[in-house]
Amino acid sequence: MRNNTVAAMQLFENMLLLLALAVLLLQVSRRMSLPYPSMLALAGAVAGLLPWAPQVSIEPHLALVLFIAPALLDAAYDTSPRELVRNWLPLTALVVVAVLLTTAAVAWVGWAHGGLPLAAAITLGAIVAPPDAVAGTTVMQNFRIPRRTLSIINGESLLNDAVALLIFGAAAAAAMTPHLAISSQLPILAASVPAGALLGYLLGKAFVHLAPIVAGTMSATIVEFVMTFGAWLIAEHLKISPIIAVVVFGMTVARYFPSRSNARDRVHSYAVWGAAVFALNVLAFLLMGLQARNIIAQLSGQARMDALAFAGAVLGTVIVVRLAWVLAYGTVIRALHPAFERLGVEVPVAPKRVGVLVGWSGMRGLVTLATAFALPADFPGRDTIVLAAFAVVLGTLVLQGLTLGPLIKRLGIQPDHSLEHELASARTRLVDAALQVLEGQETHKPGVAEVIQELRADRRALSNPAEASTVTELDEARLQALRSQRRLLHELRASGEIEDDVFHVIEEELDWAELNASAAAQARIASV
Known part of the structure; x- marks a missing residue:
C-alpha cells in the first residue's frame, strides 16, 4: 500500500512538472504569435525526451x-448549420472525399510498407x-483571411471528425475480430448515424x-458535463453513433439554449x-509524447x-x-463554374492561392491523439500506429503550423x-433598438436621459456600454435597453x-454589459 501511495504521488508530481513545461512553451507561443497547438506538440515531444518523465x-x-x-x-456549439448548408459542396469535398482518400492512401502505405493487416492499416488511415x-484558425484569424474560408475549415474540422471516427470504429472492430468483415458493419453504421442524430436532438431539447x-x-456546470458525457455513453449503450449524438446535441443546444439562458451562466460556462x-x-x-518515448x-x-521511416512516410502521405x-x-470547380451558373446553382469558387x-492547413490534433490512445494494448501493430499518429500530429503542427x-x-x-463591417452594422441596429425603447421616457424616469446620452455616444463611436458597479436607476435603464437589444439580436440571427x-x-x-449593470450578488455563481 505504501509503495502504491508513493508511486501515485510521484505520478502526480511529474504531471504537474509536465504541465508547467507546457505552460512555459505556451507563453513562448503567445509572445511570438505562434499557434499554440504547435507548442503543445513540441511540449509532448520534449516530455518524451525527459529521463525522469513518468510512464503513464x-x-x-x-x-x-x-x-x-x-x-x-x-x-459543434460554434458551428453554424446555415454555413454548413451554404458551403455543402466544398465541405463534402473535404469531409467525405478528402477523408476517404487520406484513409485509403495511408491504409495502402500501412499495408504495403508497414506490414500492418488491412483492417489495422485502415484504422491508422482513419486516425490520421x-x-x-x-492551429489553422489561430493563425488565419490574425491575417483576416476570407470568412468563408474560415467557416469551411471550422465546419470541416467538426464533420470530418465524425466521418473519420465512424471509419475508425468499423475498422478497429474488424481488426480485433479477424472473421468480421468491415463491409458487414456498413448496415449497422448506416442505421446508427440517424439514430445517433435523433438521440442527440432529443437530449439537446431536454437540456x-x-x-x-x-x-x-x-x-448548472455539472449538468452540462453530465449531459455531454451522458449523450456519448447512452449512445454507446444503445449501440448507436456516440459521435453523431454529441455533435447534434451540441448544435441543438447552441441553436435553442442562448435565448433561455442568462448572461451570468453563459460567461461562466464559456470559461469552464x-x-x-x-x-x-x-x-x-x-500523454502521446510519453507513449511515443x-x-x-x-x-x-x-x-x-524502420519505424521512424514508416512514420515519416505516413506524414508525407497525409500532407501530399x-x-x-x-x-x-x-x-x-473553376472549370465547371460556368455550367453551375447556367443551372442557377451557387458554388463558391476560391482563388488558387x-x-x-x-490544402496546407491540414494540421492534426486532439482527435488523432485520442483515437490512437483508444487502441487496446493487443491491437495489431498498435505501437507502429501510435508512433505514426504522433509523428503526423507533431510533423503537421510544426511543419505546417509554423509556416x-x-x-x-x-x-x-x-x-x-x-x-468588422457586419459587427458595426449589427451594433448600430442594436443601439437604435435600445434608443427606440427609451426615448420619450427621459421626462418620466430619472436616469434615462443619461442612458440615452450614452447610447447616442455608442451610436457614434460603436464602443462598448459604459461600466457600472451597482444597480441604480441608471443600471435598471441599462438592463431594459440590453433586453431589447438581446431580443433583436436573436431575431437577426x-x-x-x-x-x-x-x-x-x-x-x-x-x-x-449585463453583468456590469447587475448587482454583485446577481453576478456571483452560487454553490448549489
Whole structure:
C-alpha cells in the first residue's frame, strides 16, 4: 500500500512538472504569435525526451469519451448549420472525399510498407485523416483571411471528425475480430448515424428545458458535463453513433439554449468549457509524447529506423494527399463554374492561392491523439500506429503550423474586413433598438436621459456600454435597453441577417454589459 501511495504521488508530481513545461512553451507561443497547438506538440515531444518523465497509460475506452466528447461539443456549439448548408459542396469535398482518400492512401502505405493487416492499416488511415482547425484558425484569424474560408475549415474540422471516427470504429472492430468483415458493419453504421442524430436532438431539447432549473448555480456546470458525457455513453449503450449524438446535441443546444439562458451562466460556462478543453489538449499531447518515448525505447537498431521511416512516410502521405486533392477540386470547380451558373446553382469558387492555403492547413490534433490512445494494448501493430499518429500530429503542427503565417504573406491573400463591417452594422441596429425603447421616457424616469446620452455616444463611436458597479436607476435603464437589444439580436440571427460568428461576438458583449449593470450578488455563481 505504501509503495502504491508513493508511486501515485510521484505520478502526480511529474504531471504537474509536465504541465508547467507546457505552460512555459505556451507563453513562448503567445509572445511570438505562434499557434499554440504547435507548442503543445513540441511540449509532448520534449516530455518524451525527459529521463525522469513518468510512464503513464490510459484505459482505451476512457480515452475516447474523455478527450473526444468535450472537443466535439465545443466544435459543434460554434458551428453554424446555415454555413454548413451554404458551403455543402466544398465541405463534402473535404469531409467525405478528402477523408476517404487520406484513409485509403495511408491504409495502402500501412499495408504495403508497414506490414500492418488491412483492417489495422485502415484504422491508422482513419486516425490520421481528420485535420484539427484550431492551429489553422489561430493563425488565419490574425491575417483576416476570407470568412468563408474560415467557416469551411471550422465546419470541416467538426464533420470530418465524425466521418473519420465512424471509419475508425468499423475498422478497429474488424481488426480485433479477424472473421468480421468491415463491409458487414456498413448496415449497422448506416442505421446508427440517424439514430445517433435523433438521440442527440432529443437530449439537446431536454437540456434546453431542464437547464433553467439549476440556472445560476454551480450545478448548472455539472449538468452540462453530465449531459455531454451522458449523450456519448447512452449512445454507446444503445449501440448507436456516440459521435453523431454529441455533435447534434451540441448544435441543438447552441441553436435553442442562448435565448433561455442568462448572461451570468453563459460567461461562466464559456470559461469552464474553454479551460476544460484546453487542459485536455495539454494532457493529450503530454500523454502521446510519453507513449511515443516508450515505443521508441522498446525498439533498437534497424527496427527503430524502420519505424521512424514508416512514420515519416505516413506524414508525407497525409500532407501530399490533402494538398493534391484540394488543388484538384479547385481546378475542377473553376472549370465547371460556368455550367453551375447556367443551372442557377451557387458554388463558391476560391482563388488558387486560397486553395493552396486550405490544402496546407491540414494540421492534426486532439482527435488523432485520442483515437490512437483508444487502441487496446493487443491491437495489431498498435505501437507502429501510435508512433505514426504522433509523428503526423507533431510533423503537421510544426511543419505546417509554423509556416502558415509566412505562407499567407507569400500568397498575398488580401485581408477580409467583412466581419468588422457586419459587427458595426449589427451594433448600430442594436443601439437604435435600445434608443427606440427609451426615448420619450427621459421626462418620466430619472436616469434615462443619461442612458440615452450614452447610447447616442455608442451610436457614434460603436464602443462598448459604459461600466457600472451597482444597480441604480441608471443600471435598471441599462438592463431594459440590453433586453431589447438581446431580443433583436436573436431575431437577426433567426432571420439569417447576421451569421453565427457575429451573433456570438455581440452576445458576449451584451453578457458582459449585463453583468456590469447587475448587482454583485446577481453576478456571483452560487454553490448549489
